[in-house]
Amino acid sequence: MEQLVLHSFLETLFMVTASMFFGTAIGIFLAFLLVLTKPSGLWPKPWISQSLGVFLNAFRSIPFIILIILMIPFTRFWVGTSIGTAAATLPLTFAASLLIARIIEDALNTTSKGLIEVGKALGASNLQIIFKIQLREALPLIVSGLTTVSINIIGFSAMAGTVGGGGLGDLAIRYGYQRYDFTLLVLIVIILIIIVQCVQMTGNFLEAKLKK
Amino acid sequence: MEPHFLSIIIKNLGKSYNVAILKDINLEVPQNQILGIIGKSGAGKSTLLRCLNGLEQPTTGTITIDNQLFTGVSDKERRRIQHKIGNVFQSVNLLSRLTALENVMFPLKLFKGNSKDIHSQALKLLHLVGLNGKENAYPSQLSGGQAQRVAIARALMGDVSLLLCDEFTSALDFETSLEILELLRDLNKRLGVTIILITHDMAIVREICDEVCVLEAGQIVEKNDITSILLHPQHTVTKSLIRHLITKDLPHHLQEKLNKTPTDKCFALLRLFFSSKAAGDPIIASIVKTYDVPINILLGSLDHIRETAFGSLIVSIPFELEKITNIMKDLDQRSVSAEILGYFPQSGGHSWNS
Ligand SMILES: Nc1ncnc2c1ncn2[C@@H]1O[C@H](COP(=O)(O)OP(=O)(O)OP(=O)(O)O)[C@@H](O)[C@H]1O
Ligand SMILES: [Mg+2]
Numbered sequence A: 001m002e003q004l005v006l007h008s009f010l011e012t013l014f015m016v017t018a019s020m021f022f023g024t025a026i027g028i029f030l031a032f033l034l035v036l037t038k039p040s041g042l043w044p045k046p047w048i049s050q051s052l053g054v055f056l057n058a059f060r061s062i063p064f065i066i067l068i069i070l071m072i073p074f075t076r077f078w079v080g081t082s083i084g085t086a087a088a089t090l091p092l093t094f095a096a097s098l099l100i101a102r103i104i105e106d107a108l109n110t111t112s113k114g115l116i117e118v119g120k121a122l123g124a125s126n127l128q129i130i131f132k133i134q135l136r137e138a139l140p141l142i143v144s145g146l147t148t149v150s151i152n153i154i155g156f157s158a159m160a161g162t163v164g165g166g167g168l169g170d171l172a173i174r175y176g177y178q179r180y181d182f183t184l185l186v187l188i189v190i191i192l193i194i195i196v197q198c199v200q201m202t203g204n205f206l207e208a209k210l211k212k
Numbered sequence B: 001m002e003p004h005f006l007s008i009i010i011k012n013l014g015k016s017y018n019v020a021i022l023k024d025i026n027l028e029v030p031q032n033q034i035l036g037i038i039g040k041s042g043a044g045k046s047t048l049l050r051c052l053n054g055l056e057q058p059t060t061g062t063i064t065i066d067n068q069l070f071t072g073v074s075d076k077e078r079r080r081i082q083h084k085i086g087n088v089f090q091s092v093n094l095l096s097r098l099t100a101l102e103n104v105m106f107p108l109k110l111f112k113g114n115s116k117d118i119h120s121q122a123l124k125l126l127h128l129v130g131l132n133g134k135e136n137a138y139p140s141q142l143s144g145g146q147a148q149r150v151a152i153a154r155a156l157m158g159d160v161s162l163l164l165c166d167e168f169t170s171a172l173d174f175e176t177s178l179e180i181l182e183l184l185r186d187l188n189k190r191l192g193v194t195i196i197l198i199t200h201d202m203a204i205v206r207e208i209c210d211e212v213c214v215l216e217a218g219q220i221v222e223k224n225d226i227t228s229i230l231l232h233p234q235h236t237v238t239k240s241l242i243r244h245l246i247t248k249d250l251p252h253h254l255q256e257k258l259n260k261t262p263t264d265k266c267f268a269l270l271r272l273f274f275s276s277k278a279a280g281d282p283i284i285a286s287i288v289k290t291y292d293v294p295i296n297i298l299l300g301s302l303d304h305i306r307e308t309a310f311g312s313l314i315v316s317i318p319f320e321l322e323k324i325t326n327i328m329k330d331l332d333q334r335s336v337s338a339e340i341l342g343y344f345p346q347s348g349g350h351s352w353n354s
Helices: A002-037 A046-060 A064-070 A072-079 A085-109 A113-121 A126-163 A168-177 A182-210 B045-052 B075-082 B100-112 B116-128 B144-155 B174-191 B202-208 B226-231 B236-246 B252-257 B283-291 B321-333
Strands: B006-016 B020-030 B034-039 B060-065 B085-088 B162-166 B194-198 B211-216 B219-225 B266-274 B296-305 B308-318 B336-345
Touching: A002 A046, A002 A085, A002 A126, A002 A168, A002 A182, A046 A085, A064 A072, A064 A085, A064 A126, A072 A085, A085 A126, A113 A126, A113 B085, A126 A168, A126 A182, A168 A182, B006 B045, B006 B194, B020 B045, B020 B194, B020 B219, B034 B045, B034 B174, B034 B202, B034 B236, B045 B060, B045 B162, B045 B194, B085 B144, B100 B116, B100 B144, B116 B144, B144 B174, B162 B174, B174 B194, B174 B202, B194 B202, B202 B226, B211 B226, B211 B236, B219 B226, B219 B236, B226 B236, B266 B321, B283 B321, B308 B321, B321 B336
Parallel strands: B034 B194, B034 B211, B085 B162, B162 B194
Antiparallel strands: B006 B020, B006 B060, B211 B219, B266 B308, B266 B336, B296 B308
């Protein structure tokens, strides 16, 4: 049984890390696009920011379980199969990027107009303002946001069992719930709680370090 | 200081959003000068300053800074000139995750990366603004005044030749403001920085400015050296702005009793301005003697603008048309400007004064 739990744990770890990694990369890109192109942004292109905003909201309002099913054709195309851990990572990455895009956008937007004008009056370029002022100021907020998203994604990854994605959630449903192995169920719940706690504590620690 | 070297030349500058905010501004600021811009709220002071620091593009007209055209030029050219301009804004706007020293270094780090010179200049400026020992403090650990000093040091990084300040003292108490102004004057003398300063506070203008320019509804309505502005304001806006500074006004309940026209038996209330020349002479005594009138002093204050002493008095004189006319002429010859504030009925006219 230990073998089984360890294996599932590693699968969860893989799904969460991979989707957070790619999700953050895509999320940062989308967030920058949103912040730059908003009407009051440094590169105002309202049609981009507005259509992107509508797109993000539309997909964020779809329950994750439905998203997995909707994405099956894409998953098949990209991963070659719609079943398995790798296949589950695709919808997870997609969900993570949507959440992260909004969180980073909000964090970047908290930079005061005055601070941005300090940069402009210094003759800084748009990229310098985004990277050296906005991103720098927003870092603690971004870290705390990423912590929250990680925890969400851990939860989502449990649903990945639906597409045979494996992981701890999948194990809990198949062995704990369907085969009435109550001990295993409790064990998995405890492991999940510990993981979430660890993520939260690491996040809090980093945030405190970054905040002055 | 090179004579007649102009730091800023503004020609026919106009700025409109939907309506015209600035109209046909013409202004020349010599190098090394401290120019104050005053005016009522909404007059366009900040807009003018934002045209000067490149945050806004003027709709019409040109700005020349240190003999280089600043308007209608490429982004690259504008940025190059912006490097010579320091800005101190009303809100302090430090980067919260950088120390005081790092904040001061920020402008140059943005463009040149790391270097020893940047570090030593920043350190020197921090000490100049009196923040020894606070180099490694974060903005959250600084008081408002200290943070504003960091912002001033930051504004002076690089080879800044022009410093633009928009109401940066309004969040500070007067004592701290004075200290910072002292510092600015010192920097102006030592580094030869031209300073343009917007403020609502005439006491600050009096402390620091060489010249004052009055903005009203987007136009310059008056511009003169500080002494002339304070002693002989021409425009009504200037007069109303400086009245609070120089003169103590009559208490409100007395002002209400004032009549606009003389009645049968009444006192005339006069406001007299003295400049330093006249302040030494026994003017009141000699008027009393010459015209044989009892002059009653109701309010008075003595003040200083830079090195010039001046005073203002509010006095009451029993009203006789001929006498008052002569007294005013006489005062005028002694370079005391007099103005009739109004008339008090004689009954009870003096009772509040004893
Ligand atoms: N971005 C803008 N869009 C439209 N109107 C503006 C804008 N900025 C300023 N204005 C208008 O321009 C006028 C002058 O504003 P400005 O901020 O220059 O006044 P000010 O003299 O600095 O006033 P205060 O003493 O209150 O700071 C105001 O009527 C204001 O509403
Ligand atoms: Mg203003």
